[in-house]
């Protein structure tokens with residue numbers, strides 16, 4: 001699902017002629033994408049393998065929503081070729097005409113093996129797992145199973161923008177529990193939100209984002225145990241979006257929510273989609289804790305018809321055979337976080353950035369730049385670089401932007417150059 005941020009009027013269309021391009025501010029010249037040099041198929045870093053030309057030929061949202069002179073570092077797509085084992089699995093299926101309906105528990109078994117090897121967790125038992133079309137539709141189905149119209153859903157703002165419309169579209173109401181100043185869950189704020197959400201006796205849920213989009217916060221075992229205890233005390237059901245789980249910085253351990261004692265009634269949504277760039281190959285898994293198996297069983301059978309068979313094949317191959325590729329991407333992301341921190345310190349010291357422990361997203365506090373509530377608009381208009389507007393992430397997002405680090409170091413360098421020129 002995209003980030004709920006349509007390009008501004010007039011920004012769409014890849015076929016923009018030179019005459020349509022907005023003028024650069026006086027004295028500033030922006031390199032075309034051709035001037036950004038990377039793209040060697042043999043590069044050990046998958047984030048440097050594709051050339052700007054190859055990326056421009058893509059037809060997905062990241063590369064088509066803005067004109068060609070805009071450097072796109074917004075929606076959560078990665079500038080990588082597919083992991084080889086994934087590409088092989090799909091091309092083999094296509095060669096065989098194996099393009100029917102999905103069947104069986106192969107994806108769930110692959111997740112269980114991955115979870116065991118990666119996180120030392122034996123939890124996601126295939127019999128307590130259901131395939132769903134994607135993570136957001138999985139969240140909708142799970143929320144339908146555990147709550148009713150008008151019931152509250154607590155979220156930690158600023159948070160992944162589609163949480164708001166998806167929850168509200170299904171007649172649930174959002175209750176915001178802002179993250180603390182350290183960008184971590186604020187236990188007192190969460191308790192206030194739980195108290196408000198349960199005051200009228202409705203069936204409250206908490207939609208936890210773990211790791212957190214946009215801040216990249218990776219919740220610790222202790223934090224998750226405290227969440228579970230609080231939710232239990234207030235009778236709030238916990239639904240966890242763990243789509244970014246495999247994407248953590250070196251030295252950081254991701255803790256699956258359902259691996260923590262006291263989380264038995266929780267439900268998690270997992271997917272290979274973010275870590276292996278498979279958003280176009282629809283599939284995800286809803287995983288129930290032991291005390292939530294009945295809730296999962298209430299999800300209608302027809303929901304399992306939604307994921308694409310090719311998606312299930314791709315996600316299964318990624319989890320089974322894509323870890324070497326994933327590790328190479330994670331190493332590249334570690335470098336990119338350091339690079340961004342260095343570039344910002346040197347060229348835009350007014351921007352506050354804490355290199356995140358997880359996700360490939362960077363959450364930049366631009367409030368001291370004097371660019372107003374929506375610096376993304378200024379960076380786009382004056383700098384021709386597309387970032388996500390912090391305003392769309394709910395309370396606490398104004399004055400911030402989200403930058404997608406899943407690209408080459410050269411592209412990040414050019415993006416900061418453009419942002420610096422735009423902020424001057």
Ligand SMILES: Cc1ncc(COP(=O)(O)O)c(C=O)c1O
Pocket residue numbers: 001002076133134135136137160209213241243244271273274279284
């Ligand atoms: C936290 C989070 N949840 C869900 C999604 C969308 O997942 P899907 O396309 O599987 O619905 C994203 C995409 O970036 C995300 O960051």
